[in-house]
Amino acid sequence: MHRDTPAAPARNDLPARNDLIDTLRAFALIGVFMVHMFEQFEIYWTAPQQTLTHILITTLMMGKAFALLALSFGLSFYILMDRATRRGEDFSRRFVWRMLLLAVIGIVHGLIYRGDILIVLALLGIPLIPFYRASTGVLAGAAALFLLQPWMWLQIAIAASGAPWANTPPNHWTDPALAIYQTGDLVAVLKTNLFEAQVTKWWFFIETGRISLVMGLFLIGLLLGRSGFFDAPQRFVGVRRIALAVLAITALALYLAKPHLTALLPAEPKPGMARVMAGNLLGGWFDMALMGTYVLLIVEAYLGLAGKALGWLAPMGRMTLTFYVGQSLIWVPVFYGFGLDAWKTLPQGTALWLGVGFMMLQAVIAQLWFRRFAYGPLEWLWRVATYRTWTVPFVRRA
Numbered sequence: 001m002h003r004d005t006p007a008a009p010a011r012n013d014l015p016a017r018n019d020l021i022d023t024l025r026a027f028a029l030i031g032v033f034m035v036h037m038f039e040q041f042e043i044y045w046t047a048p049q050q051t052l053t054h055i056l057i058t059t060l061m062m063g064k065a066f067a068l069l070a071l072s073f074g075l076s077f078y079i080l081m082d083r084a085t086r087r088g089e090d091f092s093r094r095f096v097w098r099m100l101l102l103a104v105i106g107i108v109h110g111l112i113y114r115g116d117i118l119i120v121l122a123l124l125g126i127p128l129i130p131f132y133r134a135s136t137g138v139l140a141g142a143a144a145l146f147l148l149q150p151w152m153w154l155q156i157a158i159a160a161s162g163a164p165w166a167n168t169p170p171n172h173w174t175d176p177a178l179a180i181y182q183t184g185d186l187v188a189v190l191k192t193n194l195f196e197a198q199v200t201k202w203w204f205f206i207e208t209g210r211i212s213l214v215m216g217l218f219l220i221g222l223l224l225g226r227s228g229f230f231d232a233p234q235r236f237v238g239v240r241r242i243a244l245a246v247l248a249i250t251a252l253a254l255y256l257a258k259p260h261l262t263a264l265l266p267a268e269p270k271p272g273m274a275r276v277m278a279g280n281l282l283g284g285w286f287d288m289a290l291m292g293t294y295v296l297l298i299v300e301a302y303l304g305l306a307g308k309a310l311g312w313l314a315p316m317g318r319m320t321l322t323f324y325v326g327q328s329l330i331w332v333p334v335f336y337g338f339g340l341d342a343w344k345t346l347p348q349g350t351a352l353w354l355g356v357g358f359m360m361l362q363a364v365i366a367q368l369w370f371r372r373f374a375y376g377p378l379e380w381l382w383r384v385a386t387y388r389t390w391t392v393p394f395v396r397r398a
């Protein structure tokens with residue numbers, strides 16, 4: 001696979017696609033959706049239970065799928081900027097406009113599902129622009145800073161010293177929106193999601209260090225794009241396999257060591273925020289290490305005997321935006337009180353199997369869709385609005 005050299009966006013032809021990158025996007029979409037089904041689109045957290053399903057989903061998928069989505073976003077940022085540079089254009093202002101459009105989509109989507117991540121990606125994507133021309137050393141250093149989060153270490157130390165302000169329960173621990181999702185009508189859900197529930201979501205991203213991790217993963221994606229890792233992965237066989245071993249060992253070590261390391265910190269004064277924040281920090285690193293392991297395993301499989309089977313998922317990755325929003329529009333009314341109220345009666349195991357079936361359906365829809373159309377519906381509208389032209393092709397030419 002060679003790096004694309006696409007035509008100008010206003011012409012009636014299509015930029016080439018990198019199927020490996022689209023396959024990774026599909027895996028991110030699948031992972032995020034399966035976590036949503038497990039969570040009953042967040043209602044589950046009203047009364048979580050330590051079942052085997054809970055342990056497997058939270059350990060193997062939760063946080064990892066979102067991390068892969070953030071990595072893919074950084075990679076997409078590089079591709080957009082690089083293509084424009086090859087055309088002799090500066091894409092910076094248009095990228096800001098593109099992110100503002102994505103934020104609007106996220107706001108509208110967030111009215112039905114508070115957990116929308118589009119607005120988070122959009123607003124954090126804008127500060128990426130100055131990094132595009134930064135040196136590789138600067139990018140690597142900035143990524144390490146965002147991922148290691150030394151400011152959280154300082155906060156952990158202050159909380160361990162017993163400072164009352166540092167041991168105050170986080171704002172996101174109070175979440176009245178969950179009760180609305182269980183019993184409220186549609187108007188109540190929309191009203192809650194417009195502001196109050198969004199505040200809780202943003203507190204979660206701030207207080208758990210997720211914002212910093214997202215920025216770090218954006219930069220890692222940018223670095224991978226610049227290196228050509230996904231354009232010609234065959235060139236990186238040795239490095240790729242060493243990284244796979246290191247990431248897998250790191251993920252296992254973090255998983256085993258996390259309870260012992262956090263136990264070294266004081267549990268007093270309650271609620272023991274030093275332990276809580278250390279758990280968030282170590283948990284975030286575990287998520288990234290396991291996500292990286294998944295990515296490299298997918299690359300190995302894609303370049304091997306499973307390439308044809310995995311490539312079948314690539315069309316899903318080209319419709320990530322449409323499918324992501326569509327999942328909420330269909331399944332939130334299934335689980336929430338204003339709809340079928342299924343959070344009361346639908347077992348999690350059954351919900352997960354329904355999720356598997358739904359993803360298979362989306363894979364088939366994507367295959368059929370791209371036989372006729374050039375972009376997914378939302379992807380096309382987003383592109384039209386980005387370039388402010390209707391000349392972007394929607395129906396494929398024969």
